[in-house]
Every structure is written in C-alpha cells, then in structure tokens.
Amino acid sequence: MTQVDEAEVKPRLGRKRDHTRDPEILEVALDVLAETGYDGMTIDMVATRAKAGKATLYRRWPSKADLVLDAVACMKSKDIDLDALPDTGTLRGDLVAMVKPPSIRESERKLKVMAGIASMIARSPELAAAAQSALVEPRASVNRIFFRRAIERGEIPADADVERLCMIGPAMVAYSVLMLGKPVDREFLVSTIDKIILPAARLPTA
Amino acid sequence: MTQVDEAEVKPRLGRKRDHTRDPEILEVALDVLAETGYDGMTIDMVATRAKAGKATLYRRWPSKADLVLDAVACMKSKDIDLDALPDTGTLRGDLVAMVKPPSIRESERKLKVMAGIASMIARSPELAAAAQSALVEPRASVNRIFFRRAIERGEIPADADVERLCMIGPAMVAYSVLMLGKPVDREFLVSTIDKIILPAARLPTA
DNA sequence: CATATACGGAACTCGGCAGTTCCGGATATG
DNA sequence: CATATCCGGAACTGCCGAGTTCCGTATATG
Structure with a gap:
C-alpha cells in the first residue's frame, strides 16, 4: 500500500x-x-x-x-539496514532473527514487483541489473554476512558453499509465493531454516 | 482443455x-x-x-x-513420462538421472513461459491453476516418487518432509534462471543435489 | 466433376494507452 | 504587488493490437 x-x-x-x-x-x-x-x-x-x-x-x-x-x-535497501544486523552468536539465531513480519511484507512486495517485470527481464539488461541489485542482492548480502560469521566462528565448515547457501532462503520464498501462489509465514521460513538451510550447512538443527 | x-x-x-x-x-x-x-x-x-x-x-x-x-x-507432461521413470536403487541415483539435457531444456522453456505469465497469475485463478498443474505439479510428482521410494528403502528417515524436499530443486532452478538470470547447467543441478537436497534429507553426500 | 466447407490472408473497426500540448492557478521571491 | 516558475489537469494525437468481416482458394467427399 x-x-x-x-x-x-x-x-x-x-x-x-x-x-x-x-x-x-x-x-x-x-x-x-x-x-x-x-x-x-x-x-x-x-x-x-x-x-x-x-x-x-x-x-x-x-x-x-x-x-x-x-x-x-530506488527500491534498494528500504527494508534492510546493513549496519543494524542482528548478531546473535549463532547462525540459526541470525537467520531466525531476520524472520520478522516487516521483513516478510517487504519481501512479498519485492516479489510482486519481480512478477510484474518478469517478462521483460530477459529482454532488458538494464531492468535486469536494476532488479538484481535492488531486489536480490541486498538479501544475499545479508545472508553472506551470516554465513561468513558462522565460518569464522567455526560453526560451519570453512569450505561451505556460501553462495549456494545464500540462495536457498530467497529461492524457497520466491518459489512458494510466485509458483505455488502460497504466501509464506513465519513457520514456513523457520522450518526452511531448520530443515534445509542448516542441514545443508552441515549443522545439526538446533 | x-x-x-x-x-x-x-x-x-x-x-x-x-x-x-x-x-x-x-x-x-x-x-x-x-x-x-x-x-x-x-x-x-x-x-x-x-x-x-x-x-x-x-x-x-x-x-x-x-x-x-x-x-x-496443454503443456502438461511433454517432458516427463511417469511410467518410464528411472529407478536406480538410490535417491541420489534417481535424482541425478533426471538431470539430462532434454529435461533441462524443457525446464527452461517452462520457466520462460512462467515468466511470461507471471504478472497475471495473481489476478487470474484459472491461469494460476493451469500453470500449477502443467508446470510445477509434474515435476513435484516425480520428486515425490523418488523421496517416497527412498523412505520405503529406509534410505532416508520416514518423517522426512517430502513436500519441502520436493521444492528445493525446482526452487533453486527457478531462482537461478528467473531472478539471477543464470541458466542452469548439469554441474549446478548435480551440486544442488549433493550439497543441499541430500544433506537436507539427512543423507551423506554420496 | 461438383460442391459444401474450412482455411489463409488481407482489410477493416474500435478502444486504449503512451506521449504531447496547453492553460488556469498556486507559489515563491523581491 | 509584480512576475517568473512550476504544477495539476484536461484535451488531444498517433499508434498498435484485439477482435471482425470478407473473399479467393484448397480439399475432401459424393
């Protein structure tokens, strides 16, 4: 709105x-x-x-x-303040801390915008770049920080494929919302973290 | 229809x-x-x-x-023959067996179609239903079969969240192609299986 | 061969939207 | 108060594409 x-x-x-x-x-x-x-x-x-x-x-x-x-x-970073990221001391804590209603709402809005321009992205490199840096990159950056921290802590293996791990959350949300038409809720996000992301990072589900 | x-x-x-x-x-x-x-x-x-x-x-x-x-x-099941699914005896084998050039090409075509109608899906339940049953459901069905088999074999825990696991592959492919604008190749798909799907299913990477 | 039928294709109408122009009014400044 | 400036809004143009109509032709059938 x-x-x-x-x-x-x-x-x-x-x-x-x-x-x-x-x-x-x-x-x-x-x-x-x-x-x-x-x-x-x-x-x-x-x-x-x-x-x-x-x-x-x-x-x-x-x-x-x-x-x-x-x-x-201009949609860039309305929802994420890189300087005020949670630092809970655990990977799971950090990831779960990002699951907040405002963040979820902003995500859905971004996805709707993405859907609205999806058909042009393949034909407009400029638009694709804008969408990339405003819609997907900010979220990936945050995740990258969390995973790097976890590696530094020794919480997950140093050779973990951070780029791949960063994609899982956004990918699952996008798929659920855009393909399945199912809006995501807190439960979905948390269990995605516990059942998929953490196991993929070779971390036992906390 | x-x-x-x-x-x-x-x-x-x-x-x-x-x-x-x-x-x-x-x-x-x-x-x-x-x-x-x-x-x-x-x-x-x-x-x-x-x-x-x-x-x-x-x-x-x-x-x-x-x-x-x-x-x-009418796009339904052009690429998948439910009666001729691979049955390799292992979950990884089944999943990897689906990673074939024709299957990848068909997937990308489906995703392009999806992108082409993405903006209308939210406003047309009919179209959403058609896309659902023609584009996403067939793939999910195949995965469901593989995971159920794996459970029957005792290869993965019986309480595995099959629905969630089924989504990972398609979600990662869709995200990579539509959001990142990066076409997927065999390597991406196989390493997604090994690094994410199998760990999430609590299976050691083969 | 005769003929009913559907087809390819061209020409047409019509409505909607991108983009333009114009104007009356409000505003800031001195 | 005078004036230069910018805005909201309405009217206008031009184009393009959905949907329609029409006709010459191809073809299966009898």
Whole structure:
C-alpha cells in the first residue's frame, strides 16, 4: 500500500522547486507495478494515485520504461539496514532473527514487483541489473554476512558453499509465493531454516 | 482443455472438421509466449508463425486469454513420462538421472513461459491453476516418487518432509534462471543435489 | 466433376494507452 | 504587488493490437 506520511496528505502548501515528490511518485509506481504488472500499469494510474499530473511525470522521466526502471532501482535497501544486523552468536539465531513480519511484507512486495517485470527481464539488461541489485542482492548480502560469521566462528565448515547457501532462503520464498501462489509465514521460513538451510550447512538443527 | 466441438449430425463435407492443427498452433503460442511474454505476444505473431490465418485462431479460441490458457494447460507432461521413470536403487541415483539435457531444456522453456505469465497469475485463478498443474505439479510428482521410494528403502528417515524436499530443486532452478538470470547447467543441478537436497534429507553426500 | 466447407490472408473497426500540448492557478521571491 | 516558475489537469494525437468481416482458394467427399 502507499506508505506515505499521513501528515503530508493535506492540501499541498508550498510548491517545491526541486523534485521533492519524486520518492512519493516512485512509491506509487511500485505499488501499481506490484498490483497490475508492467503492462497493466498506466501512467494515468500512477499520476492519479499520486495526485500528480501526467505531464509532471513526463517532465521528470522521459518514458514509462524509465519511470519503472527508476522505481525498481530506488527500491534498494528500504527494508534492510546493513549496519543494524542482528548478531546473535549463532547462525540459526541470525537467520531466525531476520524472520520478522516487516521483513516478510517487504519481501512479498519485492516479489510482486519481480512478477510484474518478469517478462521483460530477459529482454532488458538494464531492468535486469536494476532488479538484481535492488531486489536480490541486498538479501544475499545479508545472508553472506551470516554465513561468513558462522565460518569464522567455526560453526560451519570453512569450505561451505556460501553462495549456494545464500540462495536457498530467497529461492524457497520466491518459489512458494510466485509458483505455488502460497504466501509464506513465519513457520514456513523457520522450518526452511531448520530443515534445509542448516542441514545443508552441515549443522545439526538446533 | 481442447474440448472437441459438438458431435456433428450434419453430413461432413469439405475439409476435415477436426482441429488437427491445434497442437501445432498451441506450440507456436508457447514459443511466442516464452519469447515475448503475454503482453508482447500478438495474435498476428502466432498466426503468422503457425502459417495460419488470424481468423482461424479466433474460430477456435474466443480470445487471446483463452488461447494462452489452453496453451499453458496443454503443456502438461511433454517432458516427463511417469511410467518410464528411472529407478536406480538410490535417491541420489534417481535424482541425478533426471538431470539430462532434454529435461533441462524443457525446464527452461517452462520457466520462460512462467515468466511470461507471471504478472497475471495473481489476478487470474484459472491461469494460476493451469500453470500449477502443467508446470510445477509434474515435476513435484516425480520428486515425490523418488523421496517416497527412498523412505520405503529406509534410505532416508520416514518423517522426512517430502513436500519441502520436493521444492528445493525446482526452487533453486527457478531462482537461478528467473531472478539471477543464470541458466542452469548439469554441474549446478548435480551440486544442488549433493550439497543441499541430500544433506537436507539427512543423507551423506554420496 | 461438383460442391459444401474450412482455411489463409488481407482489410477493416474500435478502444486504449503512451506521449504531447496547453492553460488556469498556486507559489515563491523581491 | 509584480512576475517568473512550476504544477495539476484536461484535451488531444498517433499508434498498435484485439477482435471482425470478407473473399479467393484448397480439399475432401459424393
């Protein structure tokens, strides 16, 4: 949903000279994108919902494709603060600590956006790159940190295939949501950690 | 869902009345779908490539959506013959035996089709159901058989979470291809089996 | 051979959306 | 208050693709 500060919804007071409203518009674009997909989304929808004029959007972005590209690229790291990662002392603790409702919701939104642009990714390297660095890389980075820590601790073998292990969580979530149409819940995520990720890391399920 | 026309009472003169070219057209539709996605695909493309008239397609399917739905539904089990599954005597053997170039190619085609319709799945339960039973269920069925056999053999614990285990392979492939844009090869698949699936099943890597 | 029938293909309508233009009004500044 | 600036919104253009119609032709059947 449009997560805009309710405080600013009131009649627009001062007109800003710069592009202050850009983030707001991009958020709306992502919402529409998640709901209708790229082709279903129209510039009018975005403009109307953002209470902006269509011309305003075109003053800022040369085309629909550019708007979407920008929106996807700006989705980066809204949900993850790399400096405030949990450090529980165990791999399982770290992984489970990431299973929080806000994180789950943000993940689902990302997946819906991904579904909305899926058909273009194969034909647009730019969009693919944006999606890669905004949607999949941040999550992988976090996991990489956890697994490296675990290796340093001696908790898992030093020759563990970190890249492969990093994929399991996101892959299972994406598959469940996009392919099976089944939204994930805390239980699914925790048992994925316990039944698959930790065994694959050769760690006994805690 | 290619339902045959009403039984004819009238004399059959002229050309064949059966829709003998349907499968051919549906195959072309799938190709175009995989290449361009649902919205990028036009009826003209399909007609031209199938050397058919656009009118012919509309004589057979009432709309583009129906054509695509039918095409996806008919994708069922082109690649897997449930009666000719390998039975190597070990779980690893069975799983690895499925890693064959034709199977990989068919998987990638299915994933491209999936990507092409991904944005509509959330809004079309019919299409979601078709994709489910034609694209994901067949593969899961095969895996289920392998894991059940392994349990019967006593190779893996009887309380193994078969449903979860079945997902790992497809999930990793889908994630790699759709999200990372990295086509999978035999090495990736085999090491996924050895490093993730078998450990998760509490089997030592063979 | 005669003919009913379906087919390929071309031409057409029609609606929707990307992108453009224009204008009245609100705003900030001096 | 004067004015330069930017915005929201509405009207407009042009294109493209879904769906329709029509016709010449191929073909199986009698």
